[in-house]
Amino acid sequence: MTKLRLHHVQYGRSFRVLWLLEEIGLADRLGTHLDVVEYHIGTREMRESELPQVSPAVRIPALEIGDVQMAESGAIVEYITETYAPELGVRAGDAARHEYLQWVHYSETQASLIEQLNLQMVFLRPPAKASPVVLKLNVARLRATLKGLEQRLEGRDWILDRGFSAADIMYGFNLFAAPFYVRLDAFPNICAYKARMEAMPSFLRAVAREGKQRFYTQDFYPVPEL
Numbered sequence: 001m002t003k004l005r006l007h008h009v010q011y012g013r014s015f016r017v018l019w020l021l022e023e024i025g026l027a028d029r030l031g032t033h034l035d036v037v038e039y040h041i042g043t044r045e046m047r048e049s050e051l052p053q054v055s056p057a058v059r060i061p062a063l064e065i066g067d068v069q070m071a072e073s074g075a076i077v078e079y080i081t082e083t084y085a086p087e088l089g090v091r092a093g094d095a096a097r098h099e100y101l102q103w104v105h106y107s108e109t110q111a112s113l114i115e116q117l118n119l120q121m122v123f124l125r126p127p128a129k130a131s132p133v134v135l136k137l138n139v140a141r142l143r144a145t146l147k148g149l150e151q152r153l154e155g156r157d158w159i160l161d162r163g164f165s166a167a168d169i170m171y172g173f174n175l176f177a178a179p180f181y182v183r184l185d186a187f188p189n190i191c192a193y194k195a196r197m198e199a200m201p202s203f204l205r206a207v208a209r210e211g212k213q214r215f216y217t218q219d220f221y222p223v224p225e226l
Helices: 014-024 025-032 074-083 097-123 132-152 172-181 188-198 201-210
Strands: 004-010 033-039 062-065 068-071
Touching: 004 014, 004 025, 004 074, 014 025, 014 074, 014 097, 014 172, 014 201, 025 074, 074 097, 097 132, 097 172, 172 188, 188 201
Parallel strands: 004 033
Antiparallel strands: 004 062, 062 068
């Protein structure tokens, strides 16, 4: 039986990979089952597990498909798409290839800001308080990336004119986490886009695997006063 194992943190970047695996039904296609190894942020279990053998930075996601081992969510999504679901990607030489790559990787610009805010607002505790100035700057940068996405979605249901693609899957994690730091009321295109994602059967299956989120302890994290 072909190994299919996802090293995963609940509602982290690895959600992108989980959603894609559900969308294409890769486990069924390979005649295997998906083994999800879940870790808890802030513990030693990631370094004390098999993860360092798969992920050079000892971070998630990491994926094992048979003898193939990969880390980095964007790389994994591109590899799975090109290898198993080319209909969700854009082939080299296609006129839309540059837009596809642009928006796949734009998602990481956005996700890196979410990661910083997660570290500063959720992980850090007194006396190691985060700087309100830095927090305000990162929230402003995150809002700017959302404005860019809002503009891209004007008149479109999905990132690409041709329809749903792996580029959209890259935003599943982002649009789950961003509303904890930036209110989405000012972004109607994104709100509608998020609702379309959340109605997809594959998205619902991935969320069902995740269960109730355990990371954020409040609905919104305002920037502390100076």
